[in-house]
Amino acid sequence: MMWILLIFGALLLIAAFVFKYMQEDKIFYMAAEKKEAARKRVGKTVMALVLAGVICLVSSQMVVVIKTGYTGVRTTFGQISDQPVQNGFSIKIPFVQQIETVNNKLQDKTIEDQVWGETANRTAIWYKNIVVSYQIEPEKSAWIFANVADYKESLISNALVSSAIKSASATLQDAEATNRGMIEPAVCKALQDSVNGKYGEGVLHINKVTINEADFEESYKTAIADKQKAQLAYEQQEIENKKNIEKANAEAEANRKLQESISPEVLQKQFLDKWNGEMPKVMDGNTMLDISSFVGN
Known part of the structure; x- marks a missing residue:
């Protein structure tokens, strides 16, 4: 709207001067008694065009359109x-007042660098490619414009986000610190608290924090891998020990049952089944073989 009025006003001024120049040539060749009247008519037309052009130019500096959002x-x-100026048409005093616009839509702040922190277990962890979605409250637009230098770039600073991440990760265990469902809400809350502490409540709303990459330092990952290998070896040894114990118990049970099944009568029967009826051919004087208990009465 402003540009239309500005262009239209400039065209009217140009038209006024062109019209006057063209009419001056015509008046030059008129009869003397008609020149005065012609000059008056041209003057009135030129004045009207100039006045209309000036009005359009001034109006272009008076009307401001604030877009939705x-x-x-x-x-x-x-x-x-x-007092903030609401969206729609607004009037300002030309060349005296200015109206600057402040974006109240949802905006994103991206931090691509690594941000290091520690978990509650004092384990070093880093986060990367962090996106903060935030919104300036409309009623606080004038306060932001007046009090925050270069607010479009510095409103959500890298230092503010880094501090929130360090605070949030320090409250979580190792397994929780890489769980986006836990770390992202924790960072969002910590960042909102930091923003409220810096700018005051109700000035800036942190809608969401998205963390695209997170991981532990290399030494921690190596330690975890070694621990997993040791755990696997321990479990395999436990299984092997259990099998050996079960085997030993089975053998002991078999020996017990065998021991219980062997009696003097069984031994006698096994001796007689294998004896050929001959007495030993070589005996010393102290050796005596008593088979009465084997053969019975």
């Missing part, structure tokens, strides 16, 4: 008004 901040000779 934005609020305006009015300044008068550099003094910032506390």
